[in-house]
Amino acid sequence: METTPFIYIFLTLAIYTVIVIVFIWWENRQMRHSLKYKEDEMGRRMYEVSILKELGERIGYSLNVQKIVDVITGSLRKLLPYSTVSYLLWSDEGRLIYHCVLEESVNKNFLEDVKKRIVTAFSALIDREIKNSEVDESVSGTITDESNEATVKSFFNIPVVINNQPVGLLSVSSTEEGLYKEAEMTILYTIMNQASTAVSKLENILSQEKGKLNAMVASMADGVFMVDTRNRLLVINPAALEMLGIKNKQVSIFDVLDALASKLDIRTKIEESIKFNKLIVEENIKIENRVLRVLISPVKDTDQKPLGAVILFHDITKEKAIEKMREDFTSMMVHELRSPLTGIRSIANLLKEDSVKKEQKKYQEFVDLIVTNSASMLDLVNDLLDVAKLEAGKFQVLKKPTNLSAVIDSRVLSYKTLAVDNQIDLQSKIEPGLPQVEADETKIGQVLNNLLSNAIKFAERGKVTVCAFMLPAGMDLVEKVAGLGMVWPGLTPKSVKFDSDAVALAVVDSGIGIPQDQLSKLFNKFTQLEHAAASEKKGTGLGLVISKGIVEAHGGKIGVTSEEGKGSAFYFTLPLKQHG
Amino acid sequence: MKPSNTKILIVEDEEILLTALSEELKQAGFQIVGAKDGQEGLDKLRAEKPDLVLLDLVMPRMDGITALKEMKASPDTKDVPVVILTNLSDYDKISDALSLGAMDYLVKANYRLEELVSKLKTVLERKGNG
Numbered sequence: 001m002e003t004t005p006f007i008y009i010f011l012t013l014a015i016y017t018v019i020v021i022v023f024i025w026w027e028n029r030q031m032r033h034s035l036k037y038k039e040d041e042m043g044r045r046m047y048e049v050s051i052l053k054e055l056g057e058r059i060g061y062s063l064n065v066q067k068i069v070d071v072i073t074g075s076l077r078k079l080l081p082y083s084t085v086s087y088l089l090w091s092d093e094g095r096l097i098y099h100c101v102l103e104e105s106v107n108k109n110f111l112e113d114v115k116k117r118i119v120t121a122f123s124a125l126i127d128r129e130i131k132n133s134e135v136d137e138s139v140s141g142t143i144t145d146e147s148n149e150a151t152v153k154s155f156f157n158i159p160v161v162i163n164n165q166p167v168g169l170l171s172v173s174s175t176e177e178g179l180y181k182e183a184e185m186t187i188l189y190t191i192m193n194q195a196s197t198a199v200s201k202l203e204n205i206l207s208q209e210k211g212k213l214n215a216m217v218a219s220m221a222d223g224v225f226m227v228d229t230r231n232r233l234l235v236i237n238p239a240a241l242e243m244l245g246i247k248n249k250q251v252s253i254f255d256v257l258d259a260l261a262s263k264l265d266i267r268t269k270i271e272e273s274i275k276f277n278k279l280i281v282e283e284n285i286k287i288e289n290r291v292l293r294v295l296i297s298p299v300k301d302t303d304q305k306p307l308g309a310v311i312l313f314h315d316i317t318k319e320k321a322i323e324k325m326r327e328d329f330t331s332m333m334v335h336e337l338r339s340p341l342t343g344i345r346s347i348a349n350l351l352k353e354d355s356v357k358k359e360q361k362k363y364q365e366f367v368d369l370i371v372t373n374s375a376s377m378l379d380l381v382n383d384l385l386d387v388a389k390l391e392a393g394k395f396q397v398l399k400k401p402t403n404l405s406a407v408i409d410s411r412v413l414s415y416k417t418l419a420v421d422n423q424i425d426l427q428s429k430i431e432p433g434l435p436q437v438e439a440d441e442t443k444i445g446q447v448l449n450n451l452l453s454n455a456i457k458f459a460e461r462g463k464v465t466v467c468a469f470m471l472p473a474g475m476d477l478v479e480k481v482a483g484l485g486m487v488w489p490g491l492t493p494k495s496v497k498f499d500s501d502a503v504a505l506a507v508v509d510s511g512i513g514i515p516q517d518q519l520s521k522l523f524n525k526f527t528q529l530e531h532a533a534a535s536e537k538k539g540t541g542l543g544l545v546i547s548k549g550i551v552e553a554h555g556g557k558i559g560v561t562s563e564e565g566k567g568s569a570f571y572f573t574l575p576l577k578q579h580g
Numbered sequence: 581m582k583p584s585n586t587k588i589l590i591v592e593d594e595e596i597l598l599t600a601l602s603e604e605l606k607q608a609g610f611q612i613v614g615a616k617d618g619q620e621g622l623d624k625l626r627a628e629k630p631d632l633v634l635l636d637l638v639m640p641r642m643d644g645i646t647a648l649k650e651m652k653a654s655p656d657t658k659d660v661p662v663v664i665l666t667n668l669s670d671y672d673k674i675s676d677a678l679s680l681g682a683m684d685y686l687v688k689a690n691y692r693l694e695e696l697v698s699k700l701k702t703v704l705e706r707k708g709n710g
Contacts, residue, residue, distance in 0.1 A: 338688075338689045339594045339597060339688065339689075340594065340596055340597075342597060342600075342688050342689050342690075343594060343595075343596030343597040343599070343600050344596065346597070346600030346601070346604060347596060347599065347600050347603075350600065350603050350604065350607075353607070355607070356603070362603075365599075366599070369595070369596045369599060373596045
């Protein structure tokens with residue numbers, strides 16, 4: 001029995017060998033398996049990287065989700081086998097887009113089944129019923145084949161989520177069973193997720209930018225609205241609504257057209273602007289109390305493709321009013337100069353006639369007419385030059401210490417005769433101890449001349465008083481006037497105060513007075529000349545405008561109080577210490 | 581109608597123009613009455629019964645348009661022909677006056693005497709024939 005141990009040993013060795021071989025085989029198999037797994041994993045990684053790269057290159061900064069999904073579905077066969085791939089997405093118009101790509105010729109029932117599955121899944125996802133009528137369907141890829149009786153055996157959905165909102169579903173299906181493992185689904189999910197994140201970020205940035213733009217448009221003083229190429233209203237700001245008088249909350253282009261009806265054919269202008277790619281400007285569009293300038297400008301995208309038009313309303317009511325005043329002023333001025341000039345020419349012609357030359361009295365009358373009329377024309381021209389200088393800032397005052405009571409006395413003296421002729425009691429009332437003031441004596445004399453000649457003109461047999469007094473900073477004029485025992489027509493306690501110590505001068509008359517609504521117009525050159533032309537009293541009315549300029553050049557203020565039937569008080573201040 | 585038999589009322593607030601027009605038309609042979617505003621013009625119109633009125637538009641107290649309206653409202657004065665005197669390039673006012681029944685207008689600034697006289701004669705003849 002010597003062989004028995006051998007056999008025993010042999011058997012043992014054989015078993016070990018088998019075990020080792022099996023083990024090695026197993027190990028090898030495991031290793032190969034793991035290698036295969038790693039290869040697959042690598043393949044999927046490669047796919048992930050390549051598709052993301054492709055997405056990046058082909059889509060760039062596009063916000064078009066459909067385009068992104070198209071790229072993914074188009075390259076899906078690199079990742080996994082399938083019979084159909086389809087997607088369901090919200091469109092911009094609020095409808096659902098269903099698109100199915102056939103990789104294999106399946107039958108119509110297969111397609112119906114796939115569509116039903118995706119619609120049901122999306123309906124559950126958004127928690128809302130989806131009607132067939134709201135889905136726009138399209139199919140591409142290979143043709144259907146009714147002889148293929150294969151049914152849906154493998155199927156999975158990946159949601160498309162933008163800004164945490166489900167906007168669609170991507171679905172993959174196959175006629176083969178058990179095809180899709182977690183790994184494939186995960187990678188598709190990852191890709192979809194990354195693309196969605198990119199779009200979400202872009203949308204956030206855009207909505208921020210849009211928010212800034214909207215805030216800017218909303219706060220503009222000009223009215224703005226924008227339409228697309230199909231004349232749909234995209235945006236309209238509050239200023240535009242106000243200018244057009246639109247009050248409804250939901251605004252459409254028809255509200256805008258109604259508001260502009262019979263004033264401006266805006267629809268035609270918009271079409272013209274887009275068609276010929278030019279800015280159109282419409283002047284003087286009158287809506288209610290406003291005068292508007294309307295600018296219609298085409299809007300294009302970066303590829304010069306027309307997107308629509310932006311319409312801007314600029315309120316030019318004030319400009320128009322000033323323009324009108326200016327025109328009135330010019331025509332009044334021309335009237336004021338041309339009228340006497342025409343008379344002078346006619347009279348001068350008559351002076352050449354022998355018959356006039358012989359009549360001594362008539363001759364003298366005519367010569368006097370020429371003298372007085374040319375003098376008043378010269379006054380007007382001088383006044384206009386003063387006003388022009390004031391406006392150009394070239395009006396000069398030469399200030400030196402001035403004794404105002406002397407200036408007042410000399411003015412009162414020179415107007416005494418005229419006052420007596422008009423049966424007017426002209427007096428002066430100067431507060432004792434009045435300090436000297438830095439002033440241009442001649443110019444202040446000119447202001448007093450203006451105020452005195454007006455007062456005497458309008459007093460009509462009454463009383464005219466020139467007064468001067470100290471007005472300390474912050475002291476109410478009413479208080480001071482009352483303290484001096486004077487009564488000024490129309491001066492009511494409404495706190496007329498000045499913020500520096502000043503000497504106040506005033507010319508008070510007991511004349512016809514001035515209506516309250518006219519008071520503010522007295523110092524305006526445009527309204528003054530207009531008023532002067534219709535008045536029976538002679539003069540250009542520019543005296544007050546010039547006086548205001550002179551007083552302001554001294555750093556003082558000019559004002560008036562008046563009561564109809566009682567009279568007026570024109571006053572001005574000269575500050576004791578010059579500011580600035 | 582001879583100028584010497586024709587009385588013209590001139591309503592014009594600008595003294596020198598009133599004097600010049602009066603003298604020129606007197607020399608052309610017309611009888612002249614002058615007034616310095618619309619109110620005085622209406623008074624003189626009733627008192628003097630002129631054959632024609634030369635009426636300024638921009639005047640104190642009563643302007644030309646108001647005076648013209650009052651004139652046309654009264655049966656005694658509504659048929660007296662009116663020629664508007666104007667110095668403004670204010671075509672609105674001129675057309676207002678013409679639509680109120682004024683027969684013609686004269687721009688004061690550049691008038692020539694011959695032009696004025698021939699205008700007055702034409703208006704008077706039209707009136708005479710009508």
